[in-house]
Amino acid sequence: MTEVHVAPPHDHPVFIGADLPPAEARGPVVIIYDPKVGYLAEKLRSTAEPLLYEAVAGGEGAKSLSVYEDLLRRLARRGVPRDAEVWAVGGGTITDLAGFVAASYLRGVAWRAWPTTTLAMVDAAVGGKTGVNLPEGKNLVGAFHPPRSVSADLQTLRTLPDGRFREGLVEAFKHGLISGDERLLAPWGLSAGAPQLEAYVARAVAVKAAVVARDYRESGERMKLNLGHTLAHALEAVSNHQLSHGHAVAYGLLYAALLGRRRGGADLTGPVLELLEWTAAPPPPAASWEELAVYTGRDKKNRAEKLIWVIPYAAGDLRLETPTAEELRATYEEWRGMLSRRLR
């Protein structure tokens, strides 16, 4: 087992390993779990004897205000007290949802996360972001509410489809570009049972932990985590969310790499193209720059009018800059050209 500590104000451990021990609750427990990983939930149930044990099917549908309201009312009817802990067992949609329930029930109770996908382990469950979607957009409602602990049990990944296993590591790859840790840029040998997985996940978590500890509320430093995401969100939107988040981010990383190269940075396109290959990304939606630009402007990470992009000049050298409209469009054409050559 490896332990990574997220520094204050988060101040909680992240445990990574196979077959982790259950946490010691400091009060009554509520378990909210994805039935896909019911065997882990059952294991936790037997030790924690929860006041409530609620199944919620993972997926974006879980992150709605109606599921949120339903859970809050169940907690209220059960008389769940203020010193209770909410345990979230599932992928990022379950940890985001259950974390926001914990953040707002009685104006805030404690919670713990058991992320069960690579994406949730290296990204969603670390950093304190919780929330749900609105019909108008993803993650538009929520709270910063760090968990008391995160337990990434690698056993759960054995039931995760290979495609989702790899896709989730796109964010770990991104953490390699942020930190300059080259080992994160080569996930190629990894699979659910691989012995080197624990060290890889721990390294990826450590990068995110360092960034969010330096910047709790996303004022500057934390924007680096947005690398690849401005274009990714636009691609997801124009594809009507047919393109998965992991693949969209991988495409966004390629676009960011091209922006960096154009501005005089190193050429990072090689490993990103390999990442697209390894994750078997389907072709991106055939959208014009004009269609995409509508959505890049709506990205909630961008304040007011000024569109800031996170641009990698090298692994470990990210800069926050505002390219011209002309530059963005030209880079998009370059990106399309590179991808159409790849598909041929």
Added chain:
Amino acid sequence: MTEVHVAPPHDHPVFIGADLPPAEARGPVVIIYDPKVGYLAEKLRSTAEPLLYEAVAGGEGAKSLSVYEDLLRRLARRGVPRDAEVWAVGGGTITDLAGFVAASYLRGVAWRAWPTTTLAMVDAAVGGKTGVNLPEGKNLVGAFHPPRSVSADLQTLRTLPDGRFREGLVEAFKHGLISGDERLLAPWGLSAGAPQLEAYVARAVAVKAAVVARDYRESGERMKLNLGHTLAHALEAVSNHQLSHGHAVAYGLLYAALLGRRRGGADLTGPVLELLEWTAAPPPPAASWEELAVYTGRDKKNRAEKLIWVIPYAAGDLRLETPTAEELRATYEEWRGMLSRRLR
């Protein structure tokens, strides 16, 4: 104008006076207002030029997840950015609702409160508590999210019915019992136009500000603000919320005063009976102790099983104690006897 500062982590001013100047927004503005005080909202609108200007009728009905969701979606559709400020103009139900919208939209934007009732000025708008109700109970969902400023414009009280004006000051009277400031225990001469009102409200705000600054999240000190509220919530519940909050708290203060006297404290019943008179409290619901006790146990302020009561031994000397069931019942009989003599 009087300014009271609420210390960090709240760290914001409370302005009290007639015809206050509008705030200087640090970003685009959203105004959520009760049409009952539309004239103040219009005044603010003309200087702030808000992105959104939304009327919500005040009252407990405003504090629902459906009104909350509707507002969030309006903000999202308008593309309200992260650096926006939500301005809440109305009574405590509007400031609680709009404050929670601000606390959770994009995981938190800034807000300012323009409380327009005595209750909201001396209590609801100060302390950072925001939230809405569930069908299962009041204030079961929300967040601690202090506003950037509070502007208590005494002009708005001129349109407040006399009964509500006086009822709101029950909480100010309670602040007198908490702090020992005897001047707060004699609101009898006050009315909307009274020249001494500004000083009285400022004193009441200062008490609450001092308590919430010492205890941000209600771990100990802040429980003193719960004086009178355990019985009050039970009375409200058994009356099906026919009994108003102010009157219920006044009755709860009488009960707490009797508990204090029984345990060897000073006799504080005199001014509390006068308060019931001054606020023209209707007779309390005719409930047995057994009926009420169901609800006192559900009070969300109480952790787990142990029922802690806030008991005044003198103005300025409050203690957190757990009386026996026998004592609570006997005090209730004493309370009923005293009130039936008063009604004769």
